Amino acid sequence: MPTRKSKNTEQKTPKNPIPDGQLDTAHGIPPNSGKKHTGGGQTANQESNQDKPHIINIVKIPKIDIIEGVEANKIAKTANKISRWSVSGNWLILGVTATLAIIAIKQAKSSQDAAKTAQKTYIADSTNNERVYARDSIKQIKTDSIDSVRESREQDLFKLQHEAFAETKRYDKEKFDNDTVALNLQIKALKQSNDQFVKQNEPYLKVTVDSVTIRFNQLYVFYTVSNLSNTPAMIVSVNTVADIGIYDPALRLAKGTKSNKNIYVIKETPQPNFFPIANYTDDQKKFVNTGLWSVFWDADFEYINQVTNEKRHYIISVKINKTRGDNPPFVDFKTNDNLPK
Structure with a gap:
């Protein structure tokens, strides 16, 4: 391993002088300053100049130049770093x-x-x-x-x-x-x-006026009620009103006399009946008995159909005139109807 040369050895080693007219730009030394090169390392031409004969130039360096060179060396080292x-x-x-x-x-x-x-x-x-x-x-x-x-x-x-x-x-x-x-x-x-x-x-009743006669100083009208049908009927009431005179007195059944009855009427057995005419003078009765006056009779026969149990009415309004002898009287019916209830 190559040994490192000490610093003192490097200083004793002669260096190539810097030619006149040149500037050592690395260390800021002007040419012909007579300052020795103090760079921190060997230059690139050092190895090539090792075989050359060393030329030592002894230059007297002023003290101030040495101080400036040291400062320049520090600056160069800092710049290198x-x-x-x-x-x-x-x-x-x-x-x-x-x-x-x-x-x-x-x-x-x-x-x-x-x-x-x-x-x-x-x-x-x-x-x-x-x-x-x-x-x-x-x-x-x-x-x-x-x-x-x-x-x-x-x-x-x-x-x-x-x-x-x-x-x-x-x-x-x-x-x-x-x-x-x-x-x-x-x-x-x-x-x-x-x-x-x-x-x-249906039962159909019919009234036949038999006679008008005076008996026991009383004027009577005799009549017969017949049933023209085969259905039996029962007469339960008769309302009658009668008057005598020459002209019709316009009778009203509301003023009549009502009598209750229970008379069965069948076709084979007609039922005879009568009613009296009262409160007349003897002369008036004679006029009727001779046929000069007439008997005006209104009647309402209320009866019941024995088959259907329905009520019906047989209403008549008749003018009666007595004839001579025993002949039946002359009868003129103004009303002769069997009506429902």
């Missing part, structure tokens, strides 16, 4: 920059790889989505076609059902109308039959 630090800093900055560039390149490559992967994934997803869409579209088209056919059939079926319903409704209406007409005809026929039956079986 700063230069070395600057170079080291530049290399450090270069290394950091290179490292950051490498990191950036790797990140760019990673980003590029990620972008390629994402692109491949997107292409794969797009392809798969297109396949799924195509498959779903075909499936939807088939479904829509089936639904369309089904809907068309349902519409045809509904149309047929609607037509069948309309035809059934029309037939039912015609049948109902025909049945209604037939039923009305039947009802009418039944009513006619019932009317005929009622007419044939």
Whole structure:
């Protein structure tokens, strides 16, 4: 290993003199200053001049020049250190920059790889989505076609059902109308039959005036009640009013005398009866007995149908004139009706 030369040894080693007219720029010594070179290291020409014969120039250096050389040497050392630090800093900055560039390149490559992967994934997803869409579209088209056919059939079926319903409704209406007409005809026929039956079986009373006579100084009217039908009837009451005179006195049954009866009248056995006319003078009675005056008689016979248990009324309003001898009197009926209740 080469030994390091001491500082004193370096100072004793003769140095090449600086040619006249040249400036030692490294140490700031002007040419021909007579100052000895005191650089911190060997120059580049030192090794090449080692074989040359040494020439020693003895120069008398002033004291002030020595002090200035020492200061210049310190400045040179400081500049060398700063230069070395600057170079080291530049290399450090270069290394950091290179490292950051490498990191950036790797990140760019990673980003590029990620972008390629994402692109491949997107292409794969797009392809798969297109396949799924195509498959779903075909499936939807088939479904829509089936639904369309089904809907068309349902519409045809509904149309047929609607037509069948309309035809059934029309037939039912015609049948109902025909049945209604037939039923009305039947009802009418039944009513006619019932009317005929009622007419044939309803009791019909009739009064026949037998005579007008005076007995025991009292004027009497004798009459007979007959039943013209085969249905028995029972007379439950008789309301009568009578008057005598030449002109009709316009009698009112409301002023009559009502008497309760329980007289059965059947076709085979007519029921005779009579009523007196009171409160008249002997001359008035003679006028009636000779036929000059008339007897005006109104009566209301209330009776019950013994088959249907319905009440009916037989109402008469009659003018009676006595004839000569025993002949029946002359009778003029103004009212002679059998009426429902």
